[in-house]
Amino acid sequence: EDQVTQSPEALRLQEGESSSLNCSYTVSGLRGLFWYRQDPGKGPEFLFTLYSAGEEKEKERLKATLTKKESFLHITAPKPEDSATYLCAVLDRGSTLGRLYFGRGTQLTVWP
Protein backbone atom coordinates (compact mmCIF):
# COMPACT_ATOMS: atom_id res chain seq x y z
CA GLU A 1 0.00 0.00 0.00
CA ASP A 2 1.41 3.33 -1.10
CA GLN A 3 1.96 5.71 1.75
CA VAL A 4 2.46 8.69 -0.51
CA THR A 5 0.30 9.36 -3.56
CA GLN A 6 0.92 12.20 -5.95
CA SER A 7 -1.46 13.58 -8.56
CA PRO A 8 -1.61 14.22 -11.37
CA GLU A 9 1.08 11.96 -12.82
CA ALA A 10 1.72 14.49 -15.56
CA LEU A 11 0.71 18.09 -16.03
CA ARG A 12 1.12 20.35 -19.04
CA LEU A 13 0.74 24.07 -18.52
CA GLN A 14 1.08 27.04 -20.75
CA GLU A 15 3.53 29.63 -19.50
CA GLY A 16 1.74 31.83 -16.96
CA GLU A 17 -1.01 29.28 -16.26
CA SER A 18 -1.06 28.67 -12.51
CA SER A 19 -1.90 25.26 -11.05
CA SER A 20 -1.38 22.94 -8.09
CA LEU A 21 0.18 19.56 -7.51
CA ASN A 22 -1.17 17.26 -4.84
CA CYS A 23 0.54 14.90 -2.41
CA SER A 24 -1.59 12.80 -0.09
CA TYR A 25 -0.04 10.67 2.61
CA THR A 26 -0.92 8.01 5.16
CA VAL A 27 1.56 7.65 7.98
CA SER A 28 1.02 7.06 11.67
CA GLY A 29 2.63 10.34 12.57
CA LEU A 30 4.25 12.90 10.34
CA ARG A 31 7.72 14.07 11.25
CA GLY A 32 8.20 15.99 8.04
CA LEU A 33 7.01 16.30 4.45
CA PHE A 34 9.55 17.20 1.80
CA TRP A 35 9.17 18.56 -1.72
CA TYR A 36 11.90 18.03 -4.28
CA ARG A 37 12.39 19.00 -7.88
CA GLN A 38 14.18 16.55 -10.15
CA ASP A 39 15.50 17.19 -13.62
CA PRO A 40 16.11 14.22 -15.96
CA GLY A 41 19.21 12.26 -15.00
CA LYS A 42 19.90 14.46 -11.96
CA GLY A 43 19.48 14.02 -8.24
CA PRO A 44 16.47 15.52 -6.43
CA GLU A 45 16.88 19.17 -5.53
CA PHE A 46 15.45 20.17 -2.17
CA LEU A 47 12.61 22.70 -2.22
CA PHE A 48 10.68 22.70 1.07
CA THR A 49 10.16 20.95 4.39
CA LEU A 50 6.77 21.17 6.11
CA TYR A 51 6.22 19.90 9.62
CA SER A 52 2.67 20.58 10.78
CA ALA A 53 -0.80 21.21 9.42
CA GLY A 54 -1.37 24.82 8.44
CA GLU A 55 2.24 25.46 7.62
CA GLU A 56 3.10 27.23 4.37
CA LYS A 57 6.40 27.99 2.65
CA GLU A 58 7.22 29.98 -0.45
CA LYS A 59 10.09 30.22 -2.86
CA GLU A 60 9.84 32.31 -5.99
CA ARG A 61 6.86 30.96 -7.97
CA LEU A 62 6.33 27.97 -5.66
CA LYS A 63 4.25 27.74 -2.51
CA ALA A 64 3.82 24.59 -0.45
CA THR A 65 1.00 24.01 2.01
CA LEU A 66 0.23 21.18 4.41
CA THR A 67 -2.91 19.72 5.95
CA LYS A 68 -3.28 16.62 8.11
CA LYS A 69 -3.73 14.41 5.07
CA GLU A 70 -2.14 16.16 2.12
CA SER A 71 0.17 18.79 0.79
CA PHE A 72 -0.16 21.05 -2.21
CA LEU A 73 2.56 22.62 -4.30
CA HIS A 74 1.13 25.71 -5.93
CA ILE A 75 2.90 27.05 -9.00
CA THR A 76 2.09 30.63 -9.87
CA ALA A 77 2.71 31.94 -13.39
CA PRO A 78 5.09 29.09 -14.29
CA LYS A 79 7.90 29.45 -16.78
CA PRO A 80 9.39 26.82 -19.09
CA GLU A 81 12.35 26.46 -16.73
CA ASP A 82 9.95 25.14 -14.08
CA SER A 83 9.53 21.99 -16.18
CA ALA A 84 10.71 19.03 -14.10
CA THR A 85 9.43 16.14 -12.04
CA TYR A 86 8.26 17.20 -8.60
CA LEU A 87 8.63 14.59 -5.87
CA CYS A 88 6.95 14.50 -2.50
CA ALA A 89 8.38 12.45 0.36
CA VAL A 90 7.34 11.91 3.96
CA LEU A 91 9.23 10.98 7.08
CA ASP A 92 7.23 8.89 9.51
CA ARG A 93 7.52 9.80 13.19
CA GLY A 94 8.13 6.13 13.89
CA SER A 95 11.24 6.10 11.71
CA THR A 96 14.31 6.60 13.86
CA LEU A 97 16.72 6.26 10.97
CA GLY A 98 15.11 8.66 8.57
CA ARG A 99 13.64 6.48 5.91
CA LEU A 100 11.82 8.65 3.35
CA TYR A 101 8.71 7.38 1.59
CA PHE A 102 8.50 8.90 -1.88
CA GLY A 103 5.54 9.43 -4.14
CA ARG A 104 5.84 8.61 -7.83
CA GLY A 105 6.12 12.27 -8.74
CA THR A 106 4.34 14.71 -11.01
CA GLN A 107 6.00 15.42 -14.32
CA LEU A 108 5.41 19.08 -15.10
CA THR A 109 5.85 20.51 -18.57
CA VAL A 110 5.50 24.25 -19.11
CA TRP A 111 5.37 25.33 -22.73
CA PRO A 112 5.88 28.86 -24.02
Place this chain on the structure above:
Amino acid sequence: DTEVTQTPKHLVMGMTNKKSLKCEQHMGHRAMYWYKQKAKKPPELMFVYSYEKLSINESVPSRFSPECPNSSLLNLHLHALQPEDSALYLCASRQRVGGTDYGYTFGSGTRLTVV
Protein backbone atom coordinates in the same frame (compact mmCIF):
# COMPACT_ATOMS: atom_id res chain seq x y z
CA ASP B 1 30.06 23.34 1.57
CA THR B 2 26.40 22.40 1.23
CA GLU B 3 26.72 19.66 -1.34
CA VAL B 4 26.81 15.91 -1.66
CA THR B 5 29.35 14.97 -4.32
CA GLN B 6 29.07 11.71 -6.22
CA THR B 7 31.61 10.19 -8.56
CA PRO B 8 31.65 9.09 -11.25
CA LYS B 9 28.69 10.78 -12.93
CA HIS B 10 28.42 8.02 -15.52
CA LEU B 11 29.62 4.43 -15.42
CA VAL B 12 29.38 1.62 -17.94
CA MET B 13 30.46 -1.78 -16.71
CA GLY B 14 30.34 -5.36 -17.82
CA MET B 15 28.70 -8.09 -15.82
CA THR B 16 32.06 -9.46 -14.69
CA ASN B 17 33.54 -6.13 -13.66
CA LYS B 18 34.14 -4.74 -10.17
CA LYS B 19 33.62 -1.04 -9.69
CA SER B 20 32.86 1.41 -6.88
CA LEU B 21 30.64 4.45 -6.56
CA LYS B 22 31.77 7.21 -4.24
CA CYS B 23 29.89 9.80 -2.24
CA GLU B 24 31.27 12.62 -0.10
CA GLN B 25 29.74 15.32 2.10
CA HIS B 26 31.33 17.84 4.44
CA MET B 27 28.22 19.19 6.13
CA GLY B 28 28.71 17.16 9.29
CA HIS B 29 25.64 15.02 8.63
CA ARG B 30 25.84 11.71 10.47
CA ALA B 31 23.31 9.74 8.43
CA MET B 32 23.96 8.82 4.82
CA TYR B 33 21.87 6.88 2.35
CA TRP B 34 22.07 4.98 -0.91
CA TYR B 35 19.00 5.07 -3.14
CA LYS B 36 18.39 3.41 -6.50
CA GLN B 37 16.15 5.09 -9.05
CA LYS B 38 14.88 3.52 -12.24
CA ALA B 39 13.53 5.68 -15.05
CA LYS B 40 10.25 7.41 -14.23
CA LYS B 41 10.14 5.79 -10.78
CA PRO B 42 10.70 7.27 -7.32
CA PRO B 43 13.96 6.59 -5.48
CA GLU B 44 14.08 3.27 -3.61
CA LEU B 45 16.07 2.96 -0.40
CA MET B 46 19.00 0.53 -0.46
CA PHE B 47 21.14 1.25 2.59
CA VAL B 48 21.25 3.59 5.58
CA TYR B 49 24.37 4.41 7.53
CA SER B 50 23.98 6.15 10.85
CA TYR B 51 27.17 7.23 12.63
CA GLU B 52 29.18 5.10 10.20
CA LYS B 53 27.25 1.96 11.09
CA LEU B 54 25.01 0.13 8.65
CA SER B 55 21.53 0.47 10.06
CA ILE B 56 19.19 -0.51 7.24
CA ASN B 57 19.80 -2.98 4.47
CA GLU B 58 16.69 -3.33 2.38
CA SER B 59 17.41 -6.91 1.30
CA VAL B 60 19.58 -5.67 -1.48
CA PRO B 61 21.45 -8.43 -3.42
CA SER B 62 24.94 -9.14 -2.19
CA ARG B 63 26.41 -7.96 -5.47
CA PHE B 64 25.98 -4.49 -3.91
CA SER B 65 28.28 -3.91 -0.95
CA PRO B 66 28.20 -0.60 0.95
CA GLU B 67 31.05 0.85 2.95
CA CYS B 68 31.33 3.91 5.17
CA PRO B 69 35.03 4.58 5.88
CA ASN B 70 34.28 7.75 7.88
CA SER B 71 31.51 10.22 8.55
CA SER B 72 32.14 12.10 5.30
CA LEU B 73 32.51 9.22 2.85
CA LEU B 74 30.22 6.55 1.54
CA ASN B 75 31.09 3.93 -1.04
CA LEU B 76 29.04 1.40 -2.95
CA HIS B 77 31.04 -1.53 -4.28
CA LEU B 78 29.61 -3.29 -7.30
CA HIS B 79 30.42 -6.81 -8.48
CA ALA B 80 28.82 -9.18 -10.97
CA LEU B 81 25.91 -6.89 -11.68
CA GLN B 82 23.04 -7.68 -13.99
CA PRO B 83 21.62 -5.51 -16.78
CA GLU B 84 18.53 -4.87 -14.66
CA ASP B 85 20.77 -3.10 -12.14
CA SER B 86 21.18 -0.26 -14.62
CA ALA B 87 19.77 2.81 -12.90
CA LEU B 88 20.57 6.16 -11.34
CA TYR B 89 22.26 5.61 -7.97
CA LEU B 90 21.73 8.44 -5.54
CA CYS B 91 23.56 9.27 -2.34
CA ALA B 92 21.93 11.46 0.29
CA SER B 93 22.77 12.83 3.70
CA ARG B 94 20.39 13.92 6.39
CA GLN B 95 20.52 17.02 8.56
CA ARG B 96 18.97 16.58 11.94
CA VAL B 97 19.42 19.09 14.75
CA GLY B 98 17.87 18.71 18.17
CA GLY B 99 15.33 16.18 16.96
CA THR B 100 14.19 18.28 13.99
CA ASP B 101 14.78 17.02 10.46
CA TYR B 102 15.78 19.90 8.23
CA GLY B 103 16.03 17.99 5.03
CA TYR B 104 17.94 15.53 2.98
CA THR B 105 20.57 16.63 0.53
CA PHE B 106 20.95 14.44 -2.53
CA GLY B 107 23.91 14.14 -4.80
CA SER B 108 23.55 14.44 -8.55
CA GLY B 109 23.75 10.68 -8.90
CA THR B 110 25.75 8.12 -10.84
CA ARG B 111 24.12 6.89 -14.02
CA LEU B 112 25.07 3.20 -14.14
CA THR B 113 24.72 1.07 -17.25
CA VAL B 114 25.45 -2.66 -17.05
CA VAL B 115 26.20 -4.31 -20.37
